[in-house]
Amino acid sequence: MARMNMIQAIRDALDIKLADDDNVVVFGEDVGYFGGVFRATQGLQEKYGKSRVFDAPISELGIIGAAVGMGAYGLRPVPEIQFADYILPAYDQIASEAARLRYRSSGEFSAPITVRAPCGGGIYGGQTHSQSPEALFTHVAGLKTVIPSNPYDAKGLLIASIEDDDPVIFLEPKRLYNGPFDGRHDGPATPWSEQDSGEVPDGHYTVPLGKAAITRAGEAVTVLTYGTMVHVVAAAVQETGIDAEIIDLRTLVPLDEEAIEASVKKTGRCVIVHEATKTSGFGGELIAVVQELCFHYLEAPIERIAGWDTPYPHAQEWDYFPDPGRVTKALEKVMLP
Amino acid sequence: MTETKPLSLQVPEPSSRPGDKPDFSYIDLSAAGTTRRPEIDCAANSMRDLAFELVKVLDKNNDAVGPWAMDLDDALLLKGLRAMEKTRAFDERMQMAQRQGKTSIYVQCRGEEAIACGQRLALKKGDMCFPTYRQQGLLIAQDFPIVDMICQIYSNAKDKLGGRSLPFFYSEREHGFFSISGNLGTQFMQAVGWAMASAIKGDTRIASGWIGDGASAEGDFHAALVFASVYKPPVVLNVVNNQWAISSFQGIAGGQAANFACRGHGFNIPSLRVDGNDFMAVYAASNWAIERARSNLGPTLIEWVTYRAAAHSTSDDPTKYRPKDELEAWPMGDPIERLKNHMIRKGIWDEERHTALKQELKDEVRAAAKDAESYGTLGKGPVPGIGEMFEHVYKEMPAHLLKQRKQAGV
Numbered sequence: 001m002a003r004m005n006m007i008q009a010i011r012d013a014l015d016i017k018l019a020d021d022d023n024v025v026v027f028g029e030d031v032g033y034f035g036g037v038f039r040a041t042q043g044l045q046e047k048y049g050k051s052r053v054f055d056a057p058i059s060e061l062g063i064i065g066a067a068v069g070m071g072a073y074g075l076r077p078v079p080e081i082q083f084a085d086y087i088l089p090a091y092d093q094i095a096s097e098a099a100r101l102r103y104r105s106s107g108e109f110s111a112p113i114t115v116r117a118p119c120g121g122g123i124y125g126g127q128t129h130s131q132s133p134e135a136l137f138t139h140v141a142g143l144k145t146v147i148p149s150n151p152y153d154a155k156g157l158l159i160a161s162i163e164d165d166d167p168v169i170f171l172e173p174k175r176l177y178n179g180p181f182d183g184r185h186d187g188p189a190t191p192w193s194e195q196d197s198g199e200v201p202d203g204h205y206t207v208p209l210g211k212a213a214i215t216r217a218g219e220a221v222t223v224l225t226y227g228t229m230v231h232v233v234a235a236a237v238q239e240t241g242i243d244a245e246i247i248d249l250r251t252l253v254p255l256d257e258e259a260i261e262a263s264v265k266k267t268g269r270c271v272i273v274h275e276a277t278k279t280s281g282f283g284g285e286l287i288a289v290v291q292e293l294c295f296h297y298l299e300a301p302i303e304r305i306a307g308w309d310t311p312y313p314h315a316q317e318w319d320y321f322p323d324p325g326r327v328t329k330a331l332e333k334v335m336l337p
Numbered sequence: 338m339t340e341t342k343p344l345s346l347q348v349p350e351p352s353s354r355p356g357d358k359p360d361f362s363y364i365d366l367s368a369a370g371t372t373r374r375p376e377i378d379c380a381a382n383s384m385r386d387l388a389f390e391l392v393k394v395l396d397k398n399n400d401a402v403g404p405w406a407m408d409l410d411d412a413l414l415l416k417g418l419r420a421m422e423k424t425r426a427f428d429e430r431m432q433m434a435q436r437q438g439k440t441s442i443y444v445q446c447r448g449e450e451a452i453a454c455g456q457r458l459a460l461k462k463g464d465m466c467f468p469t470y471r472q473q474g475l476l477i478a479q480d481f482p483i484v485d486m487i488c489q490i491y492s493n494a495k496d497k498l499g500g501r502s503l504p505f506f507y508s509e510r511e512h513g514f515f516s517i518s519g520n521l522g523t524q525f526m527q528a529v530g531w532a533m534a535s536a537i538k539g540d541t542r543i544a545s546g547w548i549g550d551g552a553s554a555e556g557d558f559h560a561a562l563v564f565a566s567v568y569k570p571p572v573v574l575n576v577v578n579n580q581w582a583i584s585s586f587q588g589i590a591g592g593q594a595a596n597f598a599c600r601g602h603g604f605n606i607p608s609l610r611v612d613g614n615d616f617m618a619v620y621a622a623s624n625w626a627i628e629r630a631r632s633n634l635g636p637t638l639i640e641w642v643t644y645r646a647a648a649h650s651t652s653d654d655p656t657k658y659r660p661k662d663e664l665e666a667w668p669m670g671d672p673i674e675r676l677k678n679h680m681i682r683k684g685i686w687d688e689e690r691h692t693a694l695k696q697e698l699k700d701e702v703r704a705a706a707k708d709a710e711s712y713g714t715l716g717k718g719p720v721p722g723i724g725e726m727f728e729h730v731y732k733e734m735p736a737h738l739l740k741q742r743k744q745a746g747v
Contacts, residue, residue, distance in 0.1 A: 025537060057560075057563050057567060059560045059564070061526065062561070062563060062564050065523060065527050065529070065530060065557060065560060065561070066527075066530030066564055068527045069467075069526070069528060069530020069531035069532070069533070069544075070531065070533060072527065072530075073530075073534035075537070075538075089556065092520055093523060093526070093557075096520045097518060097520070100518075102729050102730070102732070103501055103729045104501060104502045104506065104518070105508035105516035106497055106498050106499060106728075106729055107729050108510045108516065110732070141730050142730050165732040166731050253735075255737065257736065
């Protein structure tokens, strides 16, 4: 057992899978000798050699296209896209190829690849280093989409993703990489080393895909969220004193509908929070799921907090980023009798 | 001060349109036997001339001449001839079947049979091809059961792809045939990835990627060349230049500005331009590239110069955009006729046996089609169940799909 930040936990997961499965290969822009711009693959090339961990040309479509071919061969590639914002050149290879290879070949070929990509804002990354493109992937049949919110989950979910036989989009909220983040950019923060979720067991373990986590149990209202927003919501809940149940979805597809249904039926109220833009964001899907499963239990309209429908701004980052203040307003509104 | 004139956009036009006299003078033809054959370990930058020449073995009299003429045994030639004729008979039957409503769409490879058939015969079992639309010869040249291909085309109860895929989008892993995608070009990059995997694992198998002149304009083509030049994996990169991408002539993909073979030069990948209608040249050039790949010497780019003799697909009418008699003017002949005449000249074949072969293959294809039809045709007779639609989306069916399958009445 060791205290780790999220980058260390991700590196540990890659290290474990490279060691226990010869078919795992790790590659992407700057991931080899240098160890990645966020250092997630630091030291792995030296340990496993250049044919297992290597630098790739700046061609996202090439990186994912190569991974699909390697997957068809029988490898388990773990390509890195340097920023989720850069994933769009690879979209065809992900959405039309990796996602459908099993379907169109009756399982003769598949693409058991895990695409790692840092997502989200909070580091002054501007329009092209801050986006949260999860809804572009949750809309595609055949893909799984995973977003961890802490070091423990990041390691367990990444190992589970690599071992999964279907393609997984593994989005890593970069604001949480080195932590700490307590939901307020201008407030004090507790380092990962002082948080329970920074406690990461040694060796192999998995956090199952498709299972949400209740990060705070409560009776008054259910908050559905994931990634960096888990911490923003926690801050808002603490400040308001509202007895909210916070559900960290962890996996968006497949979605843990059972956990959502049980919680909303219990509380009768629901707030949804994500960092991605609002229109056609995953929050819309969550609202649909909640009303399909729990309509007669709802005591108030569902509230949704999301990034504004603008490109991600630079100087106005913290006005764009949903903060505890906006979440608090939504919580208070949904709690009105 | 000089006056600045307004700019204008240049949009390439083919050499002839409907009503014009067909004109193939733009195609550089080397005489058979005149193009040199370098050693397989030759440095790419010392063989750049080969992208502008044409590897051609069969001369005007259909004799095999020059350094690329391999001493192929009679059985192999007959195998090639048979595979090409069978492919053509298969295409004719399936074209007709589409017109009869037994399937939704079909794509023939008429005129291009030598390329897939020839290369497949030069590959080994275990090698993996990443085909595009006109490589049915890769399966037929291995004596793959055509009844299975027809069941797939008919999307019937015996279609192993469960009706989920378009006709002719075969997937035959055991026969080295990667699942076809309709997003043309993607497979070219995947072939490079597969070959990288083979090299990573210390395997001895190689990959063969396929793309057309039209789809070579996709980013996948360029990414494939970058990755192939960087990692030098064991892959043969085939560009089939059949002059037409639906209605767009090869100049719209940039073929007028520079041919497709010479695109390899910017990546220092050895590149050949080959007569794709010459079975002997196809086999020899494929063999050269395959040997290079298998010897860990890396990728080879091959432009196969050929002509799409039929429509793009059953949904296309080429008389709307190219001269009706363009095929007759095509200067590189018909691949089947050329190999047949070579074999006759060699004294190992004659017209009588050829007529008998064609009849035998026609009967074989007809019988296979009849057999396949007993399992249904598109939407008629036994067809794949609705439940098939939900299979193979994921390895294990997740809860939301189980729910939807129930809603669909399964």
